Amino acid sequence: MKSASLSVALIIALAGLPVQAKDTVRIAFIGPLTGGVSANGLGGRNSADLAVRLRNADAKTPYTYELVVLDDECKPNVGVQVATKAAADNGIVAGVTHYCSTVAMAAVEVYRKFGLPVVVWGAVLPDITYASDYKEVHRVNGTMINQNEAAARFMTGLKFKRWAVIHDTTDYGKGHNKYFSEDLAKSGGQILGTFGVTADQQDFSAELTKIKELKPEVIYFAGLTPIGVRIRSQMDKLGVKAVFQGTSGIVSDAFIEGLGPLAEGVVAFREGAPAEKLPGGRVFLDAYTKQKYPDDPEAYGPFAFAATTLVMDAIDKVGPDRKKVRAELNRTRDYDSIVGKITFDDHRQNAVPLITKFVVQDGKWLVWEDSDYASGKRALVKK
């Protein structure tokens, strides 16, 4: 009798087990954890880790997730190495990968070869999604293209018509010039002249004198803070009266410190948004703080969080099978995430990425909507 009741108890206990024991599914996170941009990599890693922890804490989900974290050192050769490690491991179902553009460019070939679906969380070069048509590669964050599309639409919306363009001759400046010019043409703006300058040029009087004759309403500058500061201050000396419009490269405190009051009314655009301005930003930041990570999430942390959540939702839905997960990710449309709605276009690029408009007001970069310029108290062009 005793043994019978014991075995009954055992059977009950065993029958109860499968309900509790969930299958473990492994997903990879790849980013630069060491080297010059490691702050961004660590922020992304922590954010992805946070997404996994929150998911695992939820008893209703079908799987337990394990995040396999790999360091690409922001070097393409190491990137190919770790991408191969993740992609060749059949136990890994999907990846949340790359902050550095060159690394992503090298690694997409590997994902293609091994059929590992990945979601890029931080690299901005358009070519990662647009130069090839790999069904494995998705991206939640915006690119230069999105930034300039938003910039062109916004500025023409403010009734500006005539631009002059100054760009530095690096990849960054050239890329921005290309996409902004294309988008501006579509939005009905006109470019009177385009000037390429080297990234360490000191004197811009030749370019600015020409520009003064052209009488543009806006000077579009594609480059980084140091020469941005020089151009803006030399504009003032030469009496060039135009709105100064920059790219993400000048959205820094150093820009305002370098210019003082001259920075007032400068506008610029950047992918993403300050975390607290994101649709789910507060929740994300609270959860992040609760985990006591030693590093900040940085600008792209929320994207890593959103990408990880997106991948886990896809796996929850179709099961841990690379092909099915790939198809599910390809289909993503109007997906609610903390960075806003995610919809992939025909190249699996998030089509509605977040671009924030900034303006300098009283020595601070303010989000446009919060500024006196938006409310009409101040105007970019002084009457």
Place this chain on the structure above:
Amino acid sequence: MIAPVWPALVALLVSTAGVLGLLLAEQQWAVIAIVIAAGVAMLMATRMGWDDRIRRSGGTHARTVSGVAVALVIGMTFVLREHNFALLMLCTVLLTIVAGLGLTIQFGHAGVVNFAGAAFFGIGAYAAAVLANKTALPHPLVILAGGACAALIGSVLVLPLLRTRGHYAALITIAFGILFKTFLEVNDALGGPQGLKVPGFVLFGHAFNDPIAIDDETEWSFYLAYAGLSLVIAAAAYVLVRRLERSWIGLAFDAVRLDETAAAAFGVNVAAWKIAAFSIGNFLIGLAGAAYAMMTGFVAPTSFTFGDSLILVSIVILGGLGNALGLVPAALIVVLLPEKLQVIQEYRFLLFALLVIVILLVRPGGLLPRPMRDYSAGESR
């Protein structure tokens, strides 16, 4: 007394097993166990005088032992035939050894400093990228051309290198390395900072990037073909360096390194031998770079920084300056260990650096210091 052959064979077998275990180790404890076992074996070998016996037996039966070594590596690649990642790491180790062989001739034999190893590696890589993309040159020639380009561009440095010594010569190569990276970044024809794609290696119509289909069920990794390629290059480079070292050329290199004045007094043309060592070394480094670029399929300036040059130099020093054989364990440690330590994420380089310091504390002359020249009977041929 002629030394028996078995100590060298046993040492080879044990180390092959260890490397295979390390390549396949997935669990952290396995990696740690293998590292500790290797450390213990190393210590025991020193204490009990095994390493001396192994060296003598290896020297006496050089041909048999090298034959067995090559056979073991081939066997190892075969065991790994379906493990893509392990094969990629194996290829990386082999090609790093080739680059290390180039630096061994420069640093270890002729005493020519070169802190721009990664730059010459990069020249080979970019040469391969451009030639394979833009020309129809057969790919084996592309790889040779990668080496030739590195040697040729290196000749720009010859004049300043001959005029300077010691720290100043080192500074020149460092400056060259930085110059190279900056040049790539501003040069749009070479892809700028974003880098270039490199087509895969093709030999007699067989694309190395295609997996090797055996039947419907089994597919062997495409890295198997690259492993073969890397092994051929590594073996050829190794034989070349060993032969050079044993020949009168190697003697001249040693004379130049040890005392330039004395060498010149004995009629050794110091400048000519320095140029020779520098060019042969750069050729080997460029060769490795070209093969590596075709394998990984992508080149970008950030892969060829001063830091990467230092890593190459550290491999040569860790292995035992001037000893080609020492490169094998050193490359394994420097290439494989950081990779195997991925689990500890951002702290892995910390632990790795500590380990290297510990090794040099225990063995100040490197893992396998270069032995004295031994022309006694048995080792000849």
